[in-house]
Amino acid sequence: MKYGICPISLAPLRLQAADASEMVSQVLYGELFKVIEHRKKWSRIRLHLDGYEGWIDNKQYQEIDSIDYHKLIDDNFAFAKDPISIVTHSDETLSTLTIGAQVSSAAYFQDSVANQQSIDEEDIAKSNLINTALLFLNAPYLWGGKSPLGVDCSGFTQLVYRLNDFHLKRDASEQATQGEVLSFIEESEPGDLAFFDNADGDITHVGIIMQDNHIIHAHGKVRIDRLDQSGIYNAQLNTHTHKLRVIKKMI
Template sequence: MTARDARLHAFRSDLADARLKGEVAAERFVAGRPARITASVADMRKAPRPDAGVNTQLLFGDDVLVFEVAEGWAWVQAERDGYVGYVADTMLGGRDLAPTHIVCVPRTFLYPGPDLRFPIAGQLSMGSTVTVTDAAETRGTHYAVLSSGEALIAGHLRSIGKAAADYVAVAETFLGTPYLWGGTSGFGIDCSGLVQLAMRMAGSNVLRDSDMQAATLGEPLDPGPDYAGLRRGDLVFWKGHVAVMTDADTMIHANGHTMLVSREGLKDAVARIGYLYGGPTGFRRP
């Protein structure tokens, strides 16, 4: 049988996605049940335990397929990027309404009604999708109202289907955001999460991890000596890391050195990273 990446295909020895029947070995095959993430951010873990490592995160409104629910954990696959893992089953709901809008700022507040003076009911990250059913205005501020009666600042949303013109400009809005291993949100993000979310907002759904991005995004690039051939939007990869060029000399990346999304000169980064992890492993132009 063909080898499959378990990060992107739902299979275990005892259970597997019915779509993989004949391609993987498992005791039982099931069809995934559609569900939707209802938490602001849902950690997707390697195993169904609260102390298991976080591989990635799902955002409010993300659609998933559920293959198993047991002892408080759901084994799911994200429909947007195919990632497989475990989330708390309390973070799942139905798909009663189709999303109409997406959060287009790094972070925003959810209010119990259309008034910014109300105590907040929650917070959402860029990339979260919601269903807007009404509009309201209070003291000159415009709100998008959800079916629950909760409200968001209308200017923090845009219609699904509209895309940002420049994914690098989206990434730059995250400057100063804390670094978080496995993070994919405006509350905390890692290097490949930053690339994925910024590109998604610019209309391109890409794979999650840096090795997947290094193998699939755009075309390989040889920047030449001193990296003179690089330009804004090009990607620089190290083993387990990715950065986005903001111009010919400077990059932006979520990194464990500053523990923030920050700018850094490429040559400075190459020198700093090299003694621990070696030089860049590749360059790609989306």
């Protein structure tokens, strides 16, 4: 088994082994993974934090040995806490990191990160989820994105929860298999998740419930809309944009 770590700000994770293939997610700086198939230019990997799989360009990751991999995953994770942070490399060059980058791995590269956040009991309070979510407000929507420079709906919810020490799966349909079902919106609390389906009944969207029947979600951009028993109501468009399927309590 081979192992890897992401040494750059973020790397695209693609559906197929080709630059033109769909980006299904991103690998952030310091994230660890197993290499489950290796080719000349591409590798299929499985991310440690959520088990998500895809193809990464071999030029965009660094192979590490089993000892270092297991040592790094046994360490307490720390994440970049600001939307944009700066990392200083051992050769004194700089790179930008986005919120959620796994900066606890920086020591492996002999890097120094200006802003980071270790998880402690104060950080995992459910009330902190909304404050974290608001850091992404107005971030543009990007299919497969996992940063404030571009994020999709489930990448947004996954990052918000990860920064509060709770690990969601990657896709909305997978996240919907987690947690406890709530029967009514009135039972929900800020930080709970609402899931939405399409005409075929497939769950395709997710957002974070806020106070006073509002929801923050990634749709065009990370935005705040109204939530009711029918779904998400966009006041600008004067219509419902998503049909509610289920509400789930994760924490």
